[in-house]
Amino acid sequence: MQKVERRREISPALVYPFMRTVMEAPFPAPGRTVTVKSFVPGAGSEELTLCRPVDSRLEHVDFDSLLECLNVTKLLQVFASLLLERRVIFVADKLSVLSRCSHAALALLYPFTWQHTFVPVLPASMLDISCSPTPFLIGVLAPCLPQVLELPIEELGDEDCILPSKLQAALQQILEERQDILREENGNTCGGCSLMSEAFVRLFVELVGHYPLHMVESPNGNKELQRDSFRKSHPSRGVRQFLQLFMDTQMFAGFIQDKELRKGGGRGLFETRVAEYLDSFPEPEPSGVNKFLKGLGKCHANKCSF
Numbered sequence: 001m002q003k004v005e006r007r008r009e010i011s012p013a014l015v016y017p018f019m020r021t022v023m024e025a026p027f028p029a030p031g032r033t034v035t036v037k038s039f040v041p042g043a044g045s046e047e048l049t050l051c052r053p054v055d056s057r058l059e060h061v062d063f064d065s066l067l068e069c070l071n072v073t074k075l076l077q078v079f080a081s082l083l084l085e086r087r088v089i090f091v092a093d094k095l096s097v098l099s100r101c102s103h104a105a106l107a108l109l110y111p112f113t114w115q116h117t118f119v120p121v122l123p124a125s126m127l128d129i130s131c132s133p134t135p136f137l138i139g140v141l142a143p144c145l146p147q148v149l150e151l152p153i154e155e156l157g158d159e160d161c162i163l164p165s166k167l168q169a170a171l172q173q174i175l176e177e178r179q180d181i182l183r184e185e186n187g188n189t190c191g192g193c194s195l196m197s198e199a200f201v202r203l204f205v206e207l208v209g210h211y212p213l214h215m216v217e218s219p220n221g222n223k224e225l226q227r228d229s230f231r232k233s234h235p236s237r238g239v240r241q242f243l244q245l246f247m248d249t250q251m252f253a254g255f256i257q258d259k260e261l262r263k264g265g266g267r268g269l270f271e272t273r274v275a276e277y278l279d280s281f282p283e284p285e286p287s288g289v290n291k292f293l294k295g296l297g298k299c300h301a302n303k304c305s306f
Contacts, residue, residue: 021036035047060103061104061193061197062100062193063107063108063193063196063197064193065100065101065104066100066104066105067175067196069092069097069101070101072172072176073160075175076159076160076163076168076171076172076175077159077160078159079108079109079163079200080160080162080163080168081159081162082105082108082109082114082137083162083163083246083249083251084162084245084246084249085115085116085249085250085251086135086156087130087132087136087153087154088136088137088138089130089138089139089140089148089153090102090105090137090138090139090140091139091140091141091142091144091145091148092139092141092142093141093142098120098121098139098140098141099120099121099139101139102118102138102139105137106118106137108196108197108200109251110197110201110204110269110270111204111268111270111271112204112251112252112254112255113251113254113255114137114251115250115251115254116134116135116137117129117132117135117136117137117138118137119136119137119138119139120139121139121141122138122139122140122144124141124143124144124147127140127147127148128151130151130153131151131152131153162242162245163203163242164207164236164238164239164241164242166236166238167238170292171199171200171203171292174199175196175199178196181195182195197269198269201269201270201273202273204270205270205273205274205277206239206292207239207242207243207246208243209273209274209278210230210233210234210278211230211274212274212278213230213278214226214227214229214230215260222260222261222262223259223260223262224260225260227247230243231243231244231247
């Protein structure tokens with residue numbers, strides 16, 4: 001998208017030949033790359049390497065744009081706010097940036113699904129939506145920011161305290177050191193998106209990966225989550241406190257309902273990681289940051305994401 005926009009800013013006539021070159025290139029297998037050549041006035045010939053993610057779920061997600069616009073601390077604040085289904089507004093100068101960042105933010109919630117209002121680019125005439133008491137993720141263009149700031153929008157200021165502190169510290173460390181981690185992966189050029197996805201999936205495994213142990217067969221043949229035992233069984237006090245809030249969200253309710261009705265029970269990335277987590281569940285494990293990093297490290301050693 002960035003490459004297309006760059007060419008469009010120079011001249012709209014450059015977009016069609018570039019897209020034709022991309023479309024004519026052989027479609028790479030998951031995790032593989034393809035190199036295309038194009039000409040940019042003022043820059044000359046350019047070789048562009050495009051990578052197809054291993055996980056098809058990530059094929060249209062641009063986590064890099066999210067990290068270019070938000071530092072790691074701000075990103076985690078946005079993520080935590082979305083987890084508790086709060087109201088989040090993105091502001092940017094370009095439509096494409098708003099769209100990329102908002103879709104990427106919601107992709108971080110996997111295996112959970114945002115259940116509320118989502119408007120990647122809100123028209124100026126509809127800014128009053130941001131006063132709604134219901135959860136939303138909306139994007140507005142920068143010229144609208146003065147109007148948004150005049151609206152009575154509640155700010156809580158506790159975004160740094162939502163996630164369990166040790167797991168948040170581990171996630172922050174991974175995101176801040178992601179370039180070093182990728183360089184250690186034998187110069188992998190297309191693992192950034194997978195690394196971010198893996199890190200957030202690992203966080204959810206640590207938070208709720210024990211849920212299958214608390215699914216009990218009901219008289220109608222479905223399974224039911226024993227909510228109280230699920231929350232209280234986690235050894236971390238910080239996680240138990242987080243779960244008390246998170247279990248009241250519609251995202252969590254929808255996720256558990258699918259499990260209770262035996263929907264969405266395939267072997268996606270999250271379920272694969274949960275199975276690995278439960279296989280090692282009886283083993284003594286380090287706690288907090290070290291446990292999180294160790295779990296992610298196992299995935300790298302097994303080439304789970306790359």
